Amino acid sequence: MLKIENLQVEIDGQEIVKGLNLEIGEGEIHAIMGPNGSGKSTLANVLMGHPRYEVTDGAITFRGEDVFELEPDQRAKLGMFLAFQYPSEVPGVSVANFLRTAVNSVREEELSPMDMYRLIQEKMKIMQMDPKFAERYLNEGFSGGEKKRNEILQMLMLEPKLAIMDETDSGLDIDALQVVSKGVNELRGPEFSAVIITHYQRILRYIEPDHVHVMLDGRLVTSGGKDLALELEDKGYEWVRQEFGASAQS
Amino acid sequence: MPEDRTIQELGLDEYKFGFHDPEEYFFKTPRKGIDPEIVAMISKHKNEPEWMLEFRLKALESFFEKPTPQWGGDLSEMNFDEIYYYIRPMENQGRTWNDVPEDIKNTFEKLGIPQAERESLAGVGAQYESEVVYHSLKEEWEKSGVIFMDMDGGLREHEDIVKEYFGTIIPPDDNKFAALNSAVWSGGSFVYVPPGVHIDIPLQAYFRINAENMGQFERTLIIADEGSYVHYIEGCTAPTYTSNSLHSAVVELIAKPGARIRYSTIQNWSHNTYNLVTKRGAAYKNATIEWVDGNLGSKLTMKYPAVYLLGEGARGEILSVAYAGDGQHQDAGGKVVHAAPNTSSLITSKSISRGTGRSTYRGLLKVHEGAVNSKSRVECDALLLDENARTDTYPYIEIEEKKVNTEHEATVSKVGEDQLFYLMSRGLSEEEAMAMVVNGFIEPIAKELPLEYAIELNRLIQLEMEGSVG
Numbered sequence: 166m167l168k169i170e171n172l173q174v175e176i177d178g179q180e181i182v183k184g185l186n187l188e189i190g191e192g193e194i195h196a197i198m199g200p201n202g203s204g205k206s207t208l209a210n211v212l213m214g215h216p217r218y219e220v221t222d223g224a225i226t227f228r229g230e231d232v233f234e235l236e237p238d239q240r241a242k243l244g245m246f247l248a249f250q251y252p253s254e255v256p257g258v259s260v261a262n263f264l265r266t267a268v269n270s271v272r273e274e275e276l277s278p279m280d281m282y283r284l285i286q287e288k289m290k291i292m293q294m295d296p297k298f299a300e301r302y303l304n305e306g307f308s309g310g311e312k313k314r315n316e317i318l319q320m321l322m323l324e325p326k327l328a329i330m331d332e333t334d335s336g337l338d339i340d341a342l343q344v345v346s347k348g349v350n351e352l353r354g355p356e357f358s359a360v361i362i363t364h365y366q367r368i369l370r371y372i373e374p375d376h377v378h379v380m381l382d383g384r385l386v387t388s389g390g391k392d393l394a395l396e397l398e399d400k401g402y403e404w405v406r407q408e409f410g411a412s413a414q415s
Numbered sequence: 416m417p418e419d420r421t422i423q424e425l426g427l428d429e430y431k432f433g434f435h436d437p438e439e440y441f442f443k444t445p446r447k448g449i450d451p452e453i454v455a456m457i458s459k460h461k462n463e464p465e466w467m468l469e470f471r472l473k474a475l476e477s478f479f480e481k482p483t484p485q486w487g488g489d490l491s492e493m494n495f496d497e498i499y500y501y502i503r504p505m506e507n508q509g510r511t512w513n514d515v516p517e518d519i520k521n522t523f524e525k526l527g528i529p530q531a532e533r534e535s536l537a538g539v540g541a542q543y544e545s546e547v548v549y550h551s552l553k554e555e556w557e558k559s560g561v562i563f564m565d566m567d568g569g570l571r572e573h574e575d576i577v578k579e580y581f582g583t584i585i586p587p588d589d590n591k592f593a594a595l596n597s598a599v600w601s602g603g604s605f606v607y608v609p610p611g612v613h614i615d616i617p618l619q620a621y622f623r624i625n626a627e628n629m630g631q632f633e634r635t636l637i638i639a640d641e642g643s644y645v646h647y648i649e650g651c652t653a654p655t656y657t658s659n660s661l662h663s664a665v666v667e668l669i670a671k672p673g674a675r676i677r678y679s680t681i682q683n684w685s686h687n688t689y690n691l692v693t694k695r696g697a698a699y700k701n702a703t704i705e706w707v708d709g710n711l712g713s714k715l716t717m718k719y720p721a722v723y724l725l726g727e728g729a730r731g732e733i734l735s736v737a738y739a740g741d742g743q744h745q746d747a748g749g750k751v752v753h754a755a756p757n758t759s760s761l762i763t764s765k766s767i768s769r770g771t772g773r774s775t776y777r778g779l780l781k782v783h784e785g786a787v788n789s790k791s792r793v794e795c796d797a798l799l800l801d802e803n804a805r806t807d808t809y810p811y812i813e814i815e816e817k818k819v820n821t822e823h824e825a826t827v828s829k830v831g832e833d834q835l836f837y838l839m840s841r842g843l844s845e846e847e848a849m850a851m852v853v854n855g856f857i858e859p860i861a862k863e864l865p866l867e868y869a870i871e872l873n874r875l876i877q878l879e880m881e882g883s884v885g
Contacts, residue, residue, distance in 0.1 A: 213840050216832060237839035238848075246840070253837040257855025263841075266851065270842030302855070319841060 166191050166358050167212075167327055172223035174204075174211050174383075181207045183383035184223070189327070192355040196369055196394060197362045199380030200402040205362045206250060208380075209331040212360075213247040214240050227327065242271050244326030248316040248333045254304040260315065261285060261299035264322050271323055288321040291351055293344050310341040317348035324352065328359045334368035346371030366398035379405055448496040451475060454598050457501045461567055461601075464574060474587035474597030481591040487746045487777065488715035493689055498661055500599040500632070560609040563618050566634050569605025576607060580638055584667035584695050584723075593693040596632045596665040603633030603664065608643040608674075617646040617679070617865055635666040639674035639702075646677040648868065660688045662713075668696030668704055672726060675703040679864055683875050684713035686743065692718045700726030700755075707863050710737040710745050711875050719777060721750035724758035724786075731760040736860040736872075739772030739804070740879055748778040748795075748809075753786040753819070764795040765860060767853055768804035769880070776808045776825075784815040792822045798856045799829045800849065850877050 167189040174182035181204045189195055199205050211218050212225065214237040225232050232240055255263070264285055269275045276284065285299060292314050304312055313333055320328055328349070334342055349359065349372050361372060369377070369391065377393040378385045386409035387393070397405065444453055454475050458468040483490050556563065562573060570577050587597035608614060639645050662684060670676045676696065684690050690713040696704040706720035722731030733749035751760040766774035776795040797806035808825050830852050838848035854861070854873050861869040 210836075213836075215836050236845070237836055238842050238844050241840055241842040249837060249840075253831070253834040255834065255838070255852060255855050257858030258851055263851070266843060266847070267841035270844075270847070323841065 196374040203380045204383040246325035246328045248330040250331040309336040366394045477588040478594035562607040566603040592663045592691040600634035603635040606637040610640040613644040619648045642673040648679045666694040670698045670702035672700040677705040679707040681709040683711040690716040694720040698729035701728040703730045705732040708735040735764045737766045739768045739774040741770035746775040750779040753782040753789040759790040762793045769800040773805040779811045781813045787818040797827045
């Protein structure tokens, strides 16, 4: 589904991702854990095609297609989705209007207004959102939890084949975390893959990963099953640094 | 041309409404330029009373005396001698749709106006060249004494009312362009709403310039008598020509005690039109005047709708939105004068600049001594779509009274890389993402317009933006 080979990324001349390899199969959920500044968010943005990052080497293929030449909207149409850590505010554009436009952009055929209405209602119910929420302006004045729920709502509406979640769990209280996790588990199946980028092990209690990777200084330094996340929580990132720091710097 | 063809199919890239009908005119001044002889010819042609001829000639003197404004936009390429000042397209004003000539109907068809309007809207006055060709008014309004007709007809049939109010809010010597309009005005609307009458459906007029090098000088006068309400909507779109056109209108509003007038405009002039308009309203005790003003297209627009709050408790509101594309300058804003106690006002201005476009907010807030407990708020927001675009703010504030509350807030924002990336990551192309940000930005104005006009405003901005990205 997704294959990343020797990915190297710079921003403003500074190397952030330094040769990263990762392969994600259909239906797999991968967690990428790592301390602040390890390059996790950069990876998320590069996968979706943020124009500010410069890919200096390596390759990313998604469902057999080289995505480097593709604009973010083309990647979305292929089935990629990024749940943002800091979603932008778009004043004057209602959530409902935005969802309608987005869904019709990625679909081959437009949904009828009635079907669209029903779909929005259905997905908002899953996310335990007040119907009035749809009339609010996109992310404007949203609390941190509302922004994250809204990201997952968009994911449910767009039904991507691969979702990249950039610290979706950060700043969420336990109730919001459960709702967000429920949203992700809703899509879980043989045709849905996800990359969960997180600092903490907490979210992985609700969304059980198939694979866990640890990122340090722009590389994945170790990988394992869900137990690795528990070990990490127990021993802390200092342990990772001591154990794998040397290989990351070499 | 088959009836179901759309504007998009016509394949006009630069200016989407750039089609024009073959010019067939009933009357046209014999030469370009302006002098007392031309003015007298216009007045005679219209069979006007003597006082109007004198009004026009006096205004012409003011026009000659007054210098061209040196502030605001660049008027150095404006040549007053290269313009036809009066053209009349057909013999009689159409009363029903069937009376309107076929080519004129075609123009309306291309604009997508009549189908929607005929069905859902009761009163339509459309100015084609210098005369109103199509005018209808719902019967019940006529029964309740409402007058809605073109200004020439108003002068013929209601001379007493016109004589009492015409030029009282904007005197001919107010400024050079008001003087020019006063000398050569033709068409526009005349509205009178009797005391206590509320008109629920907006009165609408659609203006359009068709002849090359022809100035359009419509003149509108709206009088809302005590406790009445009217919403008047004007929309303009002009076709494209290579030489410069001039549009210089004058609009006067009078809201008597307790009355409310809302005046909404969407103007979309072709990119070589000078759009120099004077709009002013007087609000008496507890009256309200609201201007909703959308400016698209034109080479240069200079327009600052004004409200004079003359009676206690009067209220004024100005909502203005401007879009300046490549090579365009939108110099717009609003003026409010508080001349009585307990008056309140709100100016909201939003501008969008793209490419080499430039938008200027120019506003005046004046509070006279004695206008105690007056409240005013000015908010101007500018959105820049790229690095070269430019915006300036000139908020003039003159306050002579201590017991007042005034606020001023200005913001400038750019469509950010992160914002576009966010929208594009959801499947929107860069162009669609940009359009969404822009439509959101003008939403506070669009929601003040009736639905079909809000849609048109969004559509016009989208047309202007097409092909502007990437």
